[in-house]
Amino acid sequence: MLSPALRGALGDWLEQQSAVHAAAANTIEAYRRDITGFLGFLAGHLGGAPGRNDIAALKTRDMRAWMAHERGRGLGARSLARSLSGVKSFTAWLAEREGFDATAVLATRAPKYTKKLPRPLAEDAARALIDTVELQHQTPWIAARDTAVITLLYGCGLRISEALGLTGAAHPLPQTLVIKGKGGKERLVPVLPAAREAVGDYLRQCPHPLDPKAPLFRGARGGPLNPRLVQKVMAQTREQLGLPSSATPHALRHSFATHLLSAGGDLRAIQELLGHASLSTTQAYTAVDTARLMEVYQKAHPKA
Missing domain, CATH: 1.10.443.10 (Intergrase catalytic core)
Structure with missing residues (x-):
């Protein structure tokens, strides 16, 4: 569950990604899924639908708890890094719009993973x-x-x-x-x-x-x-x-x-x-x- 304000903010951000940054439809859907999943975790973690103040008050331990939850359900390091990237982008945009410090979220380190090399045919x-x-x-x-x-x-x-x-x-x-x-x-x-x-x-x-x-x-x-x-x-x-x-x-x-x-x-x-x-x-x-x-x-x- 999301607060109406946060749901509206997510919609505005996704629209901006599509209109201004020309993100592909698949990318927009991935962003929506990743960020909704993150906010859904926060609802259970914080004991209620998160709002703007909850996002502003996030600490490093909250981000670590989310990442541990994602790894616990089988998400790989590469997929988690992608999800974190989307969460950071949305949070940075929200922080700039609403005027709060998002350092705890933006400073979260992505898990290390080995990039797969392309596998061409002979x-x-x-x-x-x-x-x-x-x-x-x-x-x-x-x-x-x-x-x-x-x-x-x-x-x-x-x-x-x-x-x-x-x-x-x-x-x-x-x-x-x-x-x-x-x-x-x-x-x-x-x-x-x-x-x-x-x-x-x-x-x-x-x-x-x-x-x-x-x-x-x-x-x-x-x-x-x-x-x-x-x-x-x-x-x-x-x-x-x-x-x-x-x-x-x-x-x-x-x-x-x-x-x-x-x-x-x-x-x-x-x-x-x-x-x-x-x-x-x-x-x-x-x-x-x-x-x-x-x-x-x-x-x-x-x-x-």
Whole structure:
């Protein structure tokens, strides 16, 4: 339970995140879930629905009690760190608006966790996957559609939401696509001839009319293609090829970046192509490339 004032404040903050900071709908929902969970804990911890004064009076021990509660119910360190980040952002905004000191909340340290390295596919595995995905469906136009989507994910480094967000207005695909990514940020992405050919082949077979305002990739009945279907066809293909469970649609984006880096691509350029706000995010791929290099070294060097 939340006090009406705090419920209204949360709504205002979420609206600001959406309107001003252009946070994605999934991000807004995650914020809502995390902060509502935190305030729900406080209701039990403090013995009643928390209000503005309760938030202002929070101590370090209260934050530790919440974090211990979250870990006790099985929340991992990475997820708890994300929740804490949202709680801090909301509390900082509320403190500035209401004029109180939020040091106890803002000084709370996030739990340490090891960042997972991206798990890209090997180059030959990525090519085999693209060549094999069309075998997963007997309907020719659907097989061509799946091939086109997978080719775009790997060939352009797109997120699955970005690929499925393309409309008929994108056809014929230009040499460079304008992609609107996370936070509404736009970036330019070169389109390989193979990707243009795959999309063109799909559209020539697609039984649904091409509408500039409708999704480029259609489901069997003509509606927007559900991302779960892309995940399903990836699962079928990786099983056929004997690839690991980490071979997901998003792994193709990782593969795009890693293979570019291995071929001598500039890290800053790859950052722009992926639409990463911070270079530190892109630098994870240097760790992947270094790990692969060391593996080759240890296997091949006569002194290893």
